[in-house]
Amino acid sequence: MSAHVFSRLLANRWATAKSLLCVGLDPDPARFPGAMHGDTSSIARFCIDIIDATADVVCAFKPQIAYFAAVGAETQLEMVCDHIRTQHPDVPIILDAKRGDIGDTAALYAREAFERYGAHAVTVNPYLGTDSIEPFLARGAVVVLCRTSNAGSGEFQSQLINGEPLYQRVARTAADSWSTMGDVSLVVGATYPDELREVRAIVGDMPLLVPGVGAQGGDPATVVRNGARADGAGLVVNSSRAILYAKGNDHALAARNVAIATRDALNSAR
Amino acid sequence: MSAHVFSRLLANRWATAKSLLCVGLDPDPARFPGAMHGDTSSIARFCIDIIDATADVVCAFKPQIAYFAAVGAETQLEMVCDHIRTQHPDVPIILDAKRGDIGDTAALYAREAFERYGAHAVTVNPYLGTDSIEPFLARGAVVVLCRTSNAGSGEFQSQLINGEPLYQRVARTAADSWSTMGDVSLVVGATYPDELREVRAIVGDMPLLVPGVGAQGGDPATVVRNGARADGAGLVVNSSRAILYAKGNDHALAARNVAIATRDALNSAR
Numbered sequence: 252m253s254a255h256v257f258s259r260l261l262a263n264r265w266a267t268a269k270s271l272l273c274v275g276l277d278p279d280p281a282r283f284p285g286a287m288h289g290d291t292s293s294i295a296r297f298c299i300d301i302i303d304a305t306a307d308v309v310c311a312f313k314p315q316i317a318y319f320a321a322v323g324a325e326t327q328l329e330m331v332c333d334h335i336r337t338q339h340p341d342v343p344i345i346l347d348a349k350r351g352d353i354g355d356t357a358a359l360y361a362r363e364a365f366e367r368y369g370a371h372a373v374t375v376n377p378y379l380g381t382d383s384i385e386p387f388l389a390r391g392a393v394v395v396l397c398r399t400s401n402a403g404s405g406e407f408q409s410q411l412i413n414g415e416p417l418y419q420r421v422a423r424t425a426a427d428s429w430s431t432m433g434d435v436s437l438v439v440g441a442t443y444p445d446e447l448r449e450v451r452a453i454v455g456d457m458p459l460l461v462p463g464v465g466a467q468g469g470d471p472a473t474v475v476r477n478g479a480r481a482d483g484a485g486l487v488v489n490s491s492r493a494i495l496y497a498k499g500n501d502h503a504l505a506a507r508n509v510a511i512a513t514r515d516a517l518n519s520a521r
Numbered sequence: 522m523s524a525h526v527f528s529r530l531l532a533n534r535w536a537t538a539k540s541l542l543c544v545g546l547d548p549d550p551a552r553f554p555g556a557m558h559g560d561t562s563s564i565a566r567f568c569i570d571i572i573d574a575t576a577d578v579v580c581a582f583k584p585q586i587a588y589f590a591a592v593g594a595e596t597q598l599e600m601v602c603d604h605i606r607t608q609h610p611d612v613p614i615i616l617d618a619k620r621g622d623i624g625d626t627a628a629l630y631a632r633e634a635f636e637r638y639g640a641h642a643v644t645v646n647p648y649l650g651t652d653s654i655e656p657f658l659a660r661g662a663v664v665v666l667c668r669t670s671n672a673g674s675g676e677f678q679s680q681l682i683n684g685e686p687l688y689q690r691v692a693r694t695a696a697d698s699w700s701t702m703g704d705v706s707l708v709v710g711a712t713y714p715d716e717l718r719e720v721r722a723i724v725g726d727m728p729l730l731v732p733g734v735g736a737q738g739g740d741p742a743t744v745v746r747n748g749a750r751a752d753g754a755g756l757v758v759n760s761s762r763a764i765l766y767a768k769g770n771d772h773a774l775a776a777r778n779v780a781i782a783t784r785d786a787l788n789s790a791r
Contacts, residue, residue, distance in 0.1 A: 277626075317622060317629040323637060325595055349621050351646050352587060353671040356547075359587040367593060376621050378648040379669050380676035399649050401623035406650035410682040410690065417677065417687070424676075 255434045257371040257392035260343040264310035265484035272514045275491030276314040284502040295327035304503035305510040306339040313345040343371040351376030357386035365391040388433030400440025400463035422453045441469025448477040465493030475520035483521035525704045527641040527662035530613040534580035535754035542784040545761030546584040554772040565597035574773035575780040576609040583615040613641040621646035627656035635661040658703030670710025670733035692723045711739025718747040735763030745790035753791035
């Protein structure tokens with residue numbers, strides 16, 4: 252994959268679809284509607300319903316591989332990614348896998364994300380250092396965990412190193428070093444708006460993937476105020492459950508309506 | 522899975538098989554011998570050959586999931602784990618997946634490791650903090666990355682927090698907190714013998730998984746001297762490629778011979 256395809260697709264979506272919203276694909280059969288309810292073989296069908304109902308209002312889709320792997324549904328994940336690439340080829344795919352390994356093993360995880368699933372970007376964990384990220388950057392875009400959205404994310408990520416929290420050290424390394432090697436973005440949770448502002452100040456125009464609005468409680472307007480670039484773009488704001496399992500007789504239409512409302516809430520703060 | 526099954530299986534292997542050796546299952550079809558060469562459908566067959574040839578001289582097996590995931594061979598990984606559990610039920614399985622995620626997603630990765638594959642332990646990344654590790658500990662044993670074996674592992678792991686390197690902070694958190702919540706071990710690379718000694722001093726009798734002997738160049742005698750407990754046990758020393766791709770007309774016998782030599786080199790330093 253040639254470099255920076257992911258960033259270019261994103262920039263195009265921000266400009267033409269006028270959306271900062273990413274729909275996270277976290278398919279939980281226990282929450283599927285109607286005849287699909289509880290049926291693991293309906294995972295791809297459910298995801299494709301959501302994708303087709305929301306593609307025109309999003310800047311990206313983010314399948315979470317754990318939902319597929321837990322039930323042996325890798326083939327359905329292949330179908331979902333293939334559907335996005337063929338039916339919505341302008342919408343980038345972020346495979347949320349949070350991989351992190353070294354050398355040959357990292358290269359195999361890159362092959363999994365970029366060749367097998369055809370993702371444009373994959374989320375990776377920085378704990379193992381630059382030489383664990385290089386094999387991914389050689390094949391596609393990475394979205395590196397910086398400050399995650401969970402309640403306990405500060406336990407290690409906020410520890411001070413020479414007066415600088417670890418997550419800021421990761422952000423600075425991404426801006427100064429990894430961005431010279433390839434297509435790099437960072438993850439910063441909507442649940443930490445102050446940290447989001449600090450990371451934006453460190454990384455310039457780098458895209459930021461922001462989970463934690465919707466079910467996790469992050470506020471869309473605060474996210475945009477603290478995280479957007481001067482041009483109002485630069486953000487990939489993920490919502491999963493609030494959209495996927497929106498209440499309504501037609502689940503796809505209900506999802507579309509919540510997606511539109513979330514996109515609009517984000518845009519009204521730009 | 523009831524708590525501490527992994528630790529009890531390990532302790533039993535240390536005592537009865539008198540081995541600190543873990544064989545890492547990193548199946549690369551490009552290195553398979555004879556008719557299996559280059560054939561991804563032979564992955565399970567190759568692994569089972571190695572397993573049956575070495576089971577009596579190891580304390581654990583460690584399949585690396587990336588080798589399976591890159592080529593869509595999850596079903597073969599299921600077969601490999603099932604073979605170990607049925608044919609060699611006293612040998613624990615460490616699924617090397619280096620997972621790390623939050624809440625429901627972490628619970629799904631735990632389901633992948635412990636239910637789908639039937640692993641006794643899974644490797645996890647500490648960057649997201651205690652609340653990302655709890656969902657794994659609720660279902661089985663974790664082996665947390667502490668100081669990894671790659672050349673660049675110090676980039677973040679060795680940064681000082683109040684005078685203490687991050688990897689030592691992780692080790693102390695594992696000893697003081699995570700070990701009260703479940704079955705915890707740590708990963709420390711054989712390529713960092715001084716750090717191995719320091720971690721052993723912090724964690725008491727906790728098992729340490731030590732990759733990096735064999736192809737990565739770590740010295741078995743130094744690993745045992747610096748990492749073993751007072752009773753000479755406490756280590757799970759992994760070797761993958763040096764054993765799997767040992768030279769010889771009969772690949773399984775060649776692997777067995779290298780495994781025996783590595784076990785003996787480790788034991789001679791106890």
